[in-house]
Amino acid sequence: MKRNKRRHNTGFGYIGSGNQASVFNQNPKAVFSNIKNQLNTESHKQFKTNFSASLLSKAEKQQIKNKIRKQAKQKNIIVAFFDCILLNFDCCFSNRNAKRTIILNNLKIITLKLLQLIRFKNLLLIALVQVLIKYAMFPAFGVNTTLTAFQFALLVISTLTIAAGGYIINDIYDVEADRINKPNKLIIGKHIPEDKAYTYYMVFTVIGVILGFYLSNLINRNTFFAIFVIIAALLYIYATFLQQIVLVGNIIISVLVGLSLIIVGIFELLPAINTQNQFIQSSMFEVVFDYAVFAFIISLAREIVKDIQDVDGDFKMQFKTLPIVLGKNRARYIAFGLTVFLILLLIYYLANYLYMRQVAVAYFIIAVIGPLVYISIKLFSAVTKTQYKSISNLLKLVMLSGMLSMIVYLFILK
Numbered sequence: 001m002k003r004n005k006r007r008h009n010t011g012f013g014y015i016g017s018g019n020q021a022s023v024f025n026q027n028p029k030a031v032f033s034n035i036k037n038q039l040n041t042e043s044h045k046q047f048k049t050n051f052s053a054s055l056l057s058k059a060e061k062q063q064i065k066n067k068i069r070k071q072a073k074q075k076n077i078i079v080a081f082f083d084c085i086l087l088n089f090d091c092c093f094s095n096r097n098a099k100r101t102i103i104l105n106n107l108k109i110i111t112l113k114l115l116q117l118i119r120f121k122n123l124l125l126i127a128l129v130q131v132l133i134k135y136a137m138f139p140a141f142g143v144n145t146t147l148t149a150f151q152f153a154l155l156v157i158s159t160l161t162i163a164a165g166g167y168i169i170n171d172i173y174d175v176e177a178d179r180i181n182k183p184n185k186l187i188i189g190k191h192i193p194e195d196k197a198y199t200y201y202m203v204f205t206v207i208g209v210i211l212g213f214y215l216s217n218l219i220n221r222n223t224f225f226a227i228f229v230i231i232a233a234l235l236y237i238y239a240t241f242l243q244q245i246v247l248v249g250n251i252i253i254s255v256l257v258g259l260s261l262i263i264v265g266i267f268e269l270l271p272a273i274n275t276q277n278q279f280i281q282s283s284m285f286e287v288v289f290d291y292a293v294f295a296f297i298i299s300l301a302r303e304i305v306k307d308i309q310d311v312d313g314d315f316k317m318q319f320k321t322l323p324i325v326l327g328k329n330r331a332r333y334i335a336f337g338l339t340v341f342l343i344l345l346l347i348y349y350l351a352n353y354l355y356m357r358q359v360a361v362a363y364f365i366i367a368v369i370g371p372l373v374y375i376s377i378k379l380f381s382a383v384t385k386t387q388y389k390s391i392s393n394l395l396k397l398v399m400l401s402g403m404l405s406m407i408v409y410l411f412i413l414k
Contacts, residue, residue, distance in 0.1 A: 012027045113191040116166035132406040133264045140409035143284045144272040154215045162208035166235030168201040173239045180313035239350040250303040257299040258292035301338040302395040309388040311402040
């Protein structure tokens with residue numbers, strides 16, 4: 001049986017396997033069509049005939065070609081010019097974005113390091129405690145207060161900025177010790193130059209003192225302005241001199257922690273005292289003072305624990321801290337004794353003032369006394385720096401839970 005022929009004559013050649021009819025029937029490529037159209041268009045403009053007409057001489061055809069080439073060249077120059085402009089604009093925009101990104105990244109790093117430098121977590125704790133006194137404790141007892149929301153905000157900001165300045169000046173004078181004790185957390189000299197740190201200290205402190213002066217005048221208690229000056233001065237003296245004296249520096253810092261609570265009572269309660277409310281206002285101030293005593297004791301214990309933790313660097317800097325003068329073990333026993341004393345003080349307070357308030361008693365036992373018992377046990381057996389760091393963090397948490405007890409008064413005194 002004969003095999004069918006696969007190749008067929010079409011008059012244009014042979015098509016078959018791999019040679020489709022469409023291959024032979026395609027239109028001319030667009031590029032050549034465009035050129036032909038340009039030649040004919042230009043020929044009609046000049047000589048009123050097609051480019052391929054025999055009426056055109058060779059020189060005339062060459063003239064048309066040269067004109068088209070010249071136009072194409074001019075067009076290419078214009079396109080290249082605008083391409084160059086767009087490219088430069090894109091490069092400038094990219095460089096500007098790159099510079100902006102670098103600036104923003106540097107600003108972000110500096111901001112984060114500055115927040116670490118001013119111990120923003122501690123500042124938030126101070127602000128929280130002051131807000132709890134104003135908006136939880138005082139309303140629960142129904143006492144008369146002095147400050148408006150705006151004036152209270154001034155008090156909080158003034159307290160926080162002065163405290164932030166205190167943290168900065170303390171770190172400036174502790175740079176060498178921190179290189180040994182906390183090399184990974186060192187900020188001044190590593191991320192923030194010392195001269196800039198001084199500038200930040202001055203800015204924060206001056207703002208705090210000025211706001212304190214303005215607030216004191218707003219409530220017509222000009223003498224209250226001295227509180228802000230004394231606090232700022234004590235923080236500077238502590239950083240430059242007092243922290244090197246045995247236990248004095250620890251006591252000063254703990255007093256200032258307690259004073260951050262008392263200052264709310266001074267500004268809110270004292271100006272509002274009159275003959276009718278004198279008893280309840282004074283009683284409320286005593287409660288605020290009790291919380292300040294709690295903050296003082298727990299802060300003092302924590303400062304001693306931190307000194308034990310930083311004993312190596314303090315020794316090389318020739319600081320006369322409690323662990324260096326008495327030894328780490330005796331300093332540990334003192335911190336243990338303060339913790340036990342605070343436990344007994346809280347039990348006495350509950351037994352004499354809050355024994356009828358079961359919710360308050362339960363809260364203090366679970367959230368404050370229980371953790372303090374655990375801390376005292378850990379203190380008695382602590383040896384390593386990691387253990388002391390853990391105890392320091394636990395003491396801060398107990399201070400927070402103790403201050404949060406102010407919210408309980410909103411429920412038990414309804």
